[in-house]
Amino acid sequence: MRALQYTTIGEAPRVMEVPDPDPGPGQVLLQVTAAGVCHSDEYVMGLSAEHYTMGLPLTLGHEGVGVVAALGDGATGFEIGDAVAVYGPWGCGTCRLCAQGKENYCQNAAVQGIRPPGLGSPGSMAEYMIVDSPRHLVPLGDLDPVKNVSLTDAGLTPYHAIKISLPKLGAGSTAVCIGTGGLGHVGIQILKAISGAQVIALDVADDKLELARHVGADHALLSNGDAPAAVHEITGGRGADAVFDFVGIQPTVELAGRMVGTEGDVSIVGIGGGKLPVGFAAIAYDAAVRVPYWGSRLELMEVLELARRGQIGVETETFSLEEGPEAYERLHAGKIRGRAVILPNG
Template sequence: MKAVQLSKYDQQPELVEVPEPEITGPLDVIVRIGGAGVCRTDLHIIEGQWEQKSGVVLPYTIGHENAGWVHAVGDAVTNVAVGDPVILHPLVTCGLCAACRDGDDVHCAGSRFPGIDSDGGYAELLKTNARSVVKLDPSLEPAAVAALADAGLTAIHAVRKAAAHLRPSQKVVVIGAGGLGHIGIQVLRAMSAAEIIVVDRSWEALALAEELGAHHIVRADGEQIDAVKDLTGGNGAEAVLDFVGEGGAVEDGVAMLRRAGSYYVIGYGGRIDVPTIDIISTEINFVGNLVGSYSDLSELMVLAARGLVTLHTARYPLEEFASALHDLEQGKVRGRAILVP
């Protein structure tokens, strides 16, 4: 089968022929990929940022946002059948460790992360397990929702934390209205009545944010902190969801918080450098966010089926993966790039 594999860090991946995955265990599921999201993390992987953390052996197939149709199943799989449309939770989890038993499968002690530390979905077929597949509503097409498997899942994971504390009279700042942020805005609208302020450098991204329900848009032109302070009566927002995490966004996000506010770290690449006295004197909180749980993904698919969350996509044939990666790096993708085998 065809697959896009990384054979050396800091070099362009290659489209190669590799053996098809096979069923070897009773709970195995092989999925025929209908769409694979192109994520900024893929760029970081290619650059080698994940080399030490993932420990993956090269070459391997990248791609961790995947959806498609069930191609084959092990003899103990009962939740899906061959031909079912599915989206894949990005982690392949054990179901037996303490975290899985608690429903916190994001922190499974024995998980694999296809596309990060094992073969992913920039390919025609992907092997996962029965615990990782969420059956799609008939109204949802795999390529249209594939990137929700990580971008959307990460967004809902962070928004659920923030929404649990936000009241209708309060304000939340979203930094970045791109691939993750435009999903986060929609999830916020569905799960919270708080007033949403979106900050981005791009007028196009801000226009999309406004279409999706942002109450206020602020261009990051050097005056964004003052603009947010004006919109919050000089106090700052109760919550900041940072979908960028680098290039000055971290410093901006912390400055946009009010006392006892919470800063949700979603995008990454930068550093948090805040004097400890500033943290304790204002009682601000820093909350890390990885991907969400299987339950998060299931609930996100309910929102998608109801039309409350839609993914803006640009589709590329698998053979044009290099163009998709280039366009993402250059900021030319509106929403999310999707590879379609």
């Protein structure tokens, strides 16, 4: 079969011929319908040889949906032909957090060498993929697989971050989204769907701000040094009740710290490497700073239900498997509107 693989440190991914996978005991074989392209992939492929630990070659793709093609011995809960979404943050399934469905925070994954698909295990950018357990599948039902594949990360990740801050986002509150691309434009919709907050969107590009307005942002501002004053003016001097930084580089993290109000939340979702100093007089009184990661399996079910009700949707551009390297080039250049989706089987 064909797979889009990262084969050499520092080089672009390539389409390779690899052996067809066979499901082992307890595993599920999927014929992949769609696979999402993510900045996390870019981050991984940008690591130096010294810091890269995921093995080569690596089949990319941690956002995936498909149809059950075969079941390994003992795999139950699904039938051949079922349309499913892959829950990406695989864990041990037995620790205290996994027992709550929070495999994104598994306490044993690192020690046991458990890796998510596309981030250590073979991912979804292939004609077929192996899912290690049926518990890492969620029924897709009648949802369009291409339009909704990115919800497995670009929906789940902001949803998880926003749910943590929901007690602070009632009527009359304000939420700020920094970055309105792949994650941010979905985050805006989630905020409008499940909170009472007005939403202020920040980005550096006019087309991204137009997208933010299109999906429901109440205000769309350029992400620059003037933004904190504008946020304080919009909020009557209070500052934001929650700031979600979907970029995470040092300048955006610093902006988040300047915009959050007393008892507000700063969630650094993007993996740009920025760090926010916390201490007396460094940030608003009693503000909390969090670094959420992905989300639980139950939260993925909830995200898909929001999509099923028409409350959220993902702007997508599609690419064939052969066009995968081009999709990453355009992502790096900031030329993807919303999310890029690869169709490994056409």
